[in-house]
Amino acid sequence: MRVVVTGATGRMGREVIDAAREAGHDVVAVSHSASGEIGGVEIEPAREFPTLLEEHEPDAAIDFTLPDPSVSYVWDCAEAGVPAVVGTTGFSEAQHGELREASEAVPVLQAANFARGVQGLLSAVREAVAALPEYDVELTETHHNGKRDAPSGTANRVLDAIDETRGDSLRVHGREGEAPREAGEIGVHARRAGDISGEHEVLLAGNHEELRLTHRAGSRGVFAAGALDAAEWLAGRSPGWYDFSDTLPDSES
Numbered sequence: 001m002r003v004v005v006t007g008a009t010g011r012m013g014r015e016v017i018d019a020a021r022e023a024g025h026d027v028v029a030v031s032h033s034a035s036g037e038i039g040g041v042e043i044e045p046a047r048e049f050p051t052l053l054e055e056h057e058p059d060a061a062i063d064f065t066l067p068d069p070s071v072s073y074v075w076d077c078a079e080a081g082v083p084a085v086v087g088t089t090g091f092s093e094a095q096h097g098e099l100r101e102a103s104e105a106v107p108v109l110q111a112a113n114f115a116r117g118v119q120g121l122l123s124a125v126r127e128a129v130a131a132l133p134e135y136d137v138e139l140t141e142t143h144h145n146g147k148r149d150a151p152s153g154t155a156n157r158v159l160d161a162i163d164e165t166r167g168d169s170l171r172v173h174g175r176e177g178e179a180p181r182e183a184g185e186i187g188v189h190a191r192r193a194g195d196i197s198g199e200h201e202v203l204l205a206g207n208h209e210e211l212r213l214t215h216r217a218g219s220r221g222v223f224a225a226g227a228l229d230a231a232e233w234l235a236g237r238s239p240g241w242y243d244f245s246d247t248l249p250d251s252e253s
C-alpha cells in the first residue's frame with residue numbers, strides 16, 4: 001500500500017511512518033514545519049499536498065495533526081479522490097460537519113482511538129451502564145503532558161456511548177469548591193503527565209461496590225497499527241463516512 005502521512009514530525013506521525021515502513025508500505029511523509037528526512041523518508045512540504053496526491057496516487061492518507069489542518073488535508077483528499085484516515089481529535093461540530101461533507105466525495109474514516117481494546121471498552125461500558133442504571137458514573141482520562149485537547153476524543157466517545165444507553169447526562173468537568181454531586185451527572189477528569197500514551201477509566205459506584213473499566217494503551221504503536229489497518233481496509237471503498245468499528249472482524253458479517 002502507498003500511504004501519505006501528514007503531521008510527519010508529530011508524535012503520531014513519526015509512529016505511523018515507522019510502523020508503515022516496517023510493514024513494507026510505501027510512505028510519503030508530509031510536514032508543514034520541517035524538511036530533510038524522517039524515519040528514512042524524505043519530508044515533503046505541506047503546501048505541496050494537493051500535488052503530492054496527484055503525483056503519488058496513494059491508496060490512503062493518514063492524518064494525526066490538529067483540527068484546522070486536518071480538515072484542510074481531508075478537503076484536498078476529497079478533491080484528489082484519496083481515501084482519508086483521520087486520527088486527529090478535538091474537532092468542533094462545524095469541523096466534524098466539514099469532514100462528513102468531504103466524505104460524500106471519498107471514503108473518510110475518523111476515529112478518536114485506533115486501539116482495538118477501546119471498542120471493547122465501549123461495549124463493556126454500554127453493558128455496565130444498562131445493567132447498573134442507578135450507579136454513579138465518573139470518567140478519568142490520563143495522557144502525556146503535550147496533549148492539547150481535553151477531555152480526550154476517546155473520553156467524549158465514551159460519554160456519548162453512556163448517553164446513548166441511559167439518556168443525556170450532565171457532564172461536570174472537574175469539581176471545585178461547593179460542588180455536591182447531582183443524581184445522574186457524570187464527572188469528567190483529565191490528567192496530563194509525563195509521556196503516558198493514553199488511559200481511560202470509567203468508574204461505576206453504588207450499592208457499596210465499585211466497578212472500574214479501564215483501557216490503557218501500552219504505547220503509541222497500538223494507535224499507529226490500528227490506523228494502518230484502517231487505511232488498508234478503507235482503500236478502494238466507496239465514498240462515505242466510516243468508523244473504526246466497521247473495520248473489525250464481527251462488523252463484516
Ligand SMILES: NC(=O)C1=CN([C@@H]2O[C@H](COP(=O)(O)OP(=O)(O)OC[C@H]3O[C@@H](n4cnc5c(N)ncnc54)[C@H](OP(=O)(O)O)[C@@H]3O)[C@@H](O)[C@H]2O)C=CC1
Nearest residue numbers: 007008009010011012031032033065069087089112113114
Ligand atoms: N485516534 C487515535 O488513536 C489517536 C489520536 N491522536 C490525536 O492525534 C492528534 C495528534 O497527536 P500528536 O501526534 O500527539 O500531536 P503532535 O503535537 O505531536 O503532532 C501534531 C502534528 O501536527 C502538525 N501540525 C501542527 N500544526 C500544523 C499546522 N498548522 N498545519 C499542518 N500541520 C500542523 C505538526 O507536524 P508537522 O510540523 O510535521 O506538519 C505536529 O507535529 C491529536 O489530535 C491527538 O489527540 C493521538 C494518538 C492516538
Ligand SMILES: O=C(O)C1=N[C@H](C(=O)O)C[C@H](O)C1
Nearest residue numbers: 089112113147152153154198
Ligand atoms: O493525544 C493523544 O495522545 C491521544 N489522543 C486520543 C484521544 O484524544 O482520545 C487517543 C489516545 O488516547 C491518545
